[in-house]
Amino acid sequence: MDDIAANPVAPGREKLVAKKQEWAREGRLLTGVHADPETRLPPGQRLVTDFPVLDLGVQPAIGRDKWRLRVDGLVANRLILDWSAFQALPQAEWLNDIHCVTAWSRYDNRWSGVGALTLLNLVQPMAEASHVVFHSYDGYTTNLPLEAWARPENLVATHWNGASLDRVHGGPARIVVPHLYFWKSAKWITRIELLAEDRPGFWEVRGYHNNADPWTEERYG
């Protein structure tokens, strides 16, 4: 799509990306402890109460009038939703925790938007569909197995804690996949592509773990 940036890394941010790649190689922040999934804070994480902003420095300003969400690839019914079509879908609310690979966690985020399962029911994935790739307006991508996306707590969020999602956090709309490290939760989402094979995204090809389970510290891999 021509309104997607060619490169999500802003000028001057290349060093930061290189440093994170180096941390991935070195296994930085790994404690080697596997937490009991009943424990709320995953291993190696610290709790914060603010809401840090992390991205590659390109923060696209997409008005609701220009925003589109496509769900396509290996589906029976491709979807292209504009803002009003998206708002006309069943909306719901979720409360969940965020775990960022840079070691902060934030509890009790109240999101609203449209659930992953609602979207999947609409498009009807084909039998061969096994993976999804999220595509964002800044050019960022990240990947998941279809079963990691097809969970009731996952959503495309337009609101956070009662207000419209701020642009810096991915507004108009972002992915939220709370059971995985937050880099899997693509901001400024514009396309959910279903595929018959895995296709690693921006960080996954730069040394981050493909699965991203915080409970087993799948930070790098």
Ligand SMILES: Nc1nc2c(c(=O)[nH]1)N[C@H]1C(S)=C(S)[C@@H](COP(=O)(O)O)O[C@H]1N2
């Ligand atoms: N489009 C896009 N989505 C993105 C990123 C990005 O650079 N671009 N960064 C990811 C990373 S590494 C993290 S930790 C979270 C941060 O989300 P936040 O800024 O709302 O805290 O967004 C994820 N989603």
Ligand SMILES: [Mo]
């Ligand atoms: Mo991150």
